[in-house]
Amino acid sequence: MDHSEEEINSMDFPIVALDSNVHNRHHHSLSLVHLQQPNLKNENADDDDEDEVEGEVDFVEEDRQCNLCKEQIWSFHLCYYSCKSCDYSLHKFCAELPNTITNHPLHPDHTMVLKYSYGFCRCIICNLKRENYLYHCEVCNYYIDIICFSMSEHKINHPSHDHQLERMYGQKDVLLCVACGYKHEGVFFQCTACPWFRINLYCAFLPTKLLIQNHTDGIFIHPHPLTLTYSFPYSEIEAKFYPLCRVCGDEFYSHLWIYKCDKCRYYVHFDCATSKREPFMSIFRHPGLGKTSKNFIEDEHPNLLHCPFQDEGDNLVKFHMSNRKELIRKHDDKMLNHFSHQHPLILFDTQSSVDKQTLSLHDPKKRIQLLCDGCVKPVTTLPFYMCCQFADGQCCFILHEWCAKLPSQVHDYVGHPEHTLSLIPKVSSKFFGVFHCPICDLPSNGFAYGCTTCEFYVDINCAFIPKDITHDAHPGHLLSIVNPAAKQSKGFCNACLLVMEDCKPGFHCPSCDFYFHVECALLLPKVIENKCDKHPLSLRYEPAQDHISEYFCEICEGELNPWKWFYHCTTCAQSMHAACMPLILQVQCEQATYKHYERCVYEFLNVKFGGTLEIKGHSHRLAFVQGRESDGECSECGDEMQYKMIFKCLECEFAVDYRCASRLVG
Structure with missing residues (x-):
């Protein structure tokens, strides 16, 4: 129960005066222990050893408390007194406190005497009651506890700021820390020249090097040491394609501290890297990337599809029909x-x-x-x-x-539940059989399941989309198909980073608010081979390990954003846009480079080029191919034909794009 100041002054409670030399009150001798030692690099050490950096100070944090003021002994205190015979320690300045002092800056003109309080006296500086030693002015009946009294000793020179920082009074206040951007209780250090610069004690003494191999929630790992960085300039964030934290998946702010790897494009919030954040702050955080432990039971999901497919030879139709072997x-x-x-x-x-x-x-x-x-x-x-x-x-x-051996009909289809869809080998109502699938948003001239009443057609892969899948890009969590009408909010596809459209179904992890487009999840195989690299290229969901340099696509030679899914060969350090990869399989277009669209999936992945066509006004048959730069402009409308479906005469230079050809037939 708190008492008023008048009540406290009238109380009769024990006050114990100290000896003139505080540390002599302990019955053993005390030794001075230094907390900071220069860590000079060994001349014979490997130059690539990142754990030893020349000129750095090695801070030794020990779990020690001062037996006088009851506060932690930190590395910035530089040294302390310790008893070798028992567990007794003192701050150096606590051990050297005088019994009396006159004209102290916090209370000039009067003499103060060091006494002991059992928690009834309130410090005039911090307004807190402590069961602790304090200085008492009998003239004014003021009390100043020894923590506030020795505050001038609590100064640090921190590498994050040009000026010296001093410990703040009133440490129980909730204040904003400029290092992490959160409000904390506890000890703060502030710059007297820049009052806005204020950092929490925990943030101030984060390790400059950190390994998160085993202790970041026991889940998120990285093999290289991470370096504490005191800002992440916006120009660098922009140049690195706006990276997200590898642990929580949230964004970075240029003025806040982060940990980053010097060998990879690995960036992480420092509280994510250390797994130390105040519990109440979790309500303000991004839901995160999820844990690797399963959130579902395999036995409850028979025939669960694990994505991505291993290679180009696998697809949804094969997976669906493999469970119906009696039909094959x-x-x-x-x-x-x-x-x-x-x-x-x-x-x-x-x-x-x-x-x-x-x-x-x-x-x-x-x-x-x-x-x-x-x-x-x-x-x-x-x-x-x-x-x-x-x-x-x-x-x-x-x-x-x-x-x-496909079934002739599909019932209760997720994208068109009101009508049964029938198998159609060719959508005759569409020019040259090319229709646009509303599920994967790609053109196709293969088989379709369709409703002729509604003119609704889907390619046969999209006709067998399962209700639930798992994916290596979000391991251990079940991803469920989301009907457009049932979507609660517009998320972003974690493959191509584009918004999830309301008119298309997608896959969603509700526990992490994690989304995939259907085509990104199902149409990009894990491994793909090409004639440009002697090794298979693997699908990557984030920047490659041990690759700090810029990324460029080997096919289109354009810059590559490594936060969008791409293909990469770790042996040759070659990378390719996922949308560019299938282009190397188009024999007729092997000289062409593909325009870098925002999507990850190649636009003509479901189109089989080939076949010929007769049109009005031209004597030769035209071949159905993909346009290249050398094909120039459409003979009808004058538009560029590169990256388009075109009809090209192989005997002369005549060529028209798909749209113009559809008007010339008949």
């Missing part, structure tokens, strides 16, 4: 009359049957492209169906075995 393999199906094609199809199920037809499977390293006419994905394995007239060069129709 019938050993007597060596010859198949499929409703999608006018000629019989032959099953190739052995390598010898392929060799006899002088046919090679899809192989980007050998510049061989073999795409299925159903799902428009590479044919990389046996078995598959091929038109019986393929060998004569008359018909190049090919189907995966699973695409040849």
Whole structure:
């Protein structure tokens, strides 16, 4: 219970006077211990050793408390007295406190005597009651505790600021710290020349080097030492494509301190790196990137799809049909009359049957492209169906075995639940069979599931989107399909960093507010091979380890944002835009470079180029290809044709884009 000042002055409570030499009151001798030692680099040490930096001061923090003032002994105190025989320590200035003092700056003109209070006296400076030693002025009946009395000894020269910092009075106040940007209780240091510069004691003594291999929530790890940096200039944030904290996923502010790696583009808030933040502050923080521990039980989700797919040979149709094997393999199906094609199809199920037809499977390293006419994905394995007239060069129709056995209808589809969707081998109402899938937002000329009543068509991969998936980019957490109408807010896709549109479904982790576009999650394989690199390239979700330099795409030679998903070879340190990668598989466009769009997915990933067309006013047939820079302008509208679907005459220089060609047919 607190008492008024008048009550305190009238009370009779024990006051114990000290001996003239405080530390002599201890029955053992005390030794002076130094807390800071210069850490000079060993001449024989490895130059690359980042743990030893020439000229740095090695701060030794010990869990020691002063037995006189009951406060922590910190490294900035430089030294302290310690008893070698028992657990007794004193600040140097506490040990040397005088028994009496006259004309102290905090109370001039009068003499004050050092006494002991059992918690009834209130310090005139900090207005706090402590069971502690204090100085008493009998003339004014003022009390100043020894912490406030010795405040002038609490000064630090901190590398974050040009001026000396002094400890502030009134340490129980909640104040804003310029280091972390949060309000704290506790001890603060302030610059007397710059009153706005104020840092909390904990922030002031963060380690300059830090490893988060094992102790950052026991989850987030990084193999290199992190360096404490006292600002993150906006120009650098902008140049690094606005990186986010690797632990919580929140943004950085240029004036706040961070930890960063000198070998990688690894940045983290210092309270995230140290796992020390005040619990009440969690309500103001970003929900974070989530923990690696599972938040679901595998047995409750049979046939759960784990993304990304391993390579280009895997896709949703294959995954869906692998769980319905009764529809696929019938050993007597060596010859198949499929409703999608006018000629019989032959099953190739052995390598010898392929060799006899002088046919090679899809192989980007050998510049061989073999795409299925159903799902428009590479044919990389046996078995598959091929038109019986393929060998004569008359018909190049090919189907995966699973695409040849697709169900005729899809019911209760998430994007169009009001009508049943039927399998359509070619959307005849669309020019050259090219329709725009509303789910992945990509053009396609493969098979579709559609509702002719509503003119609603989706490519066959998007027709089998599962309700739940997991993804390596957000490990351990279940991602659920979100219907556009049920979305609570507009999030950002963590792959391409674009906003999640209300008209399209996506995948969402509700515990972390983590989003993926459907196409980003399902259409980018984990590993991809190309003729430009002798090693496979892996899909990356963040900057590569041991790669601090700028990123440039090897295909389009444009700058690459490593916070958007991209492909990278760690052996050769080569990187490529995810949207540029499939371009190297387009044999007809191998000389072209792809325009860097904001999206991660290649625009014509679901388009199988090839085939010819006759149009009015031109005597030759036109081939369906992707435009290159050398194709120049459209002969009809004059627009550039690079990066577009075009129809090109192989006998002359005539070429038109897709839109103009659709008007010239008929």
